[in-house]
Amino acid sequence: MYCPPAFREEDLPALHELMRAARLANVVTSGSNGLHASPLPLFLDETEGPFGTLYGHLARANEQWKDTPVGDALAIFMGPDAYVTPSWYASKKEHGKVVPTWNYSVVQARGPIEFFDDETRLRSVVERLTALHEAGRPEIWSVSDAPEKFIRGQLRGIVGLRLAITSLEGKRKMSQNRSAADRAGVASGLAASAHPGERLAAAQIPQD
Template identity: 40%
Template sequence: MILPGKFRLSDEAIDASLRAGGFGHLITPGPESLEVTSIPLRYNAENHSVEGHIARANPHWRYANGGETVIVLPATDAYVSPDYYPSKRVHGKVVPTWNYEVLYIYGQLVTHDDDQWLREHVTALTTQHESGRQKQWTVTDAPKEFIDAQLRGIVGFELQIDRVYGKAKMNQNRSPEDRSGVIRGLEQGTHSERETAAAMIAAGLDEA
């Protein structure tokens, strides 16, 4: 991949993104083609691994314990219009682009098909995403027999991380004035656009 130094996330930023988890894309070589499954993920700091689960009917889990697997874990992203750049009115030499932040996580995929691991995994995953809600749902809120049946329908996995690349392409190659114009424009847009503007500000890209 192309990863210019100015777009490379720091180790601290990568760690924060891993801990945040989110919805990512699991990519594993299969017998005939690449298998791709999109799923919620969580980072296990103790094992330095990424955990998830997939439907038992999905053949993806059968291709674990083999070659290298990659997880693509996007953060925020937004289209950037040339109209946001003050330099457009000066020389007009601008084109659209896309700002985004993403992790590429490589490692070995190991499956987990035992009740205890799965129960602990879905409990931790639920706790992470229910955190901060006024009324938090827990796995034990549902009947045990129901949860038992749900667990039998999934297979867990753990990506044992070998390396992680973090990329944040956030107009670092533009002038401070153009970056400020992008932030102002995105702040007026959709939720994703506002999140991207906030990420630019958090990275100090609103400063001259």
């Protein structure tokens, strides 16, 4: 990933937080039939390995797990993003030498990927993913709420994945290369947006 020093994010807790906040990742592998990519909810186990380990599952009918990956897999986590109009820059009024850009944050996790269908491991992944996304809801659903026979049938329709992270790259492009006045203009413009993601991006723009 191209990442100028001004936008590079190397703090491990910050990278993990962005990954958790993204909720859905694109998992990319390369096999004998070429590239495969699947959008998947994953959870991060920070206790496994120096960078953590990702777990999730995909449909058994998905060709990706059947086509044995060659080399590492790549999981891409996107954070808030927003179009930035030059009209928000204070420097537009000063000299006019400004162009549009896009603000965004992203983490790319690489590592060897393993697919498995052992029922005990698979059920653990499903239970942990469910608990993660049900947390905080007024009426929490758990896997045990459904009939056991039904759950076992559902588990037969999916395959688990484990991606042991060997490298993490983070990029937080949030107008750090602009002047304080330009950053303030962008933050103000995005904060007034009707798009929730753009308001989230506004909060990530550094201010002096």
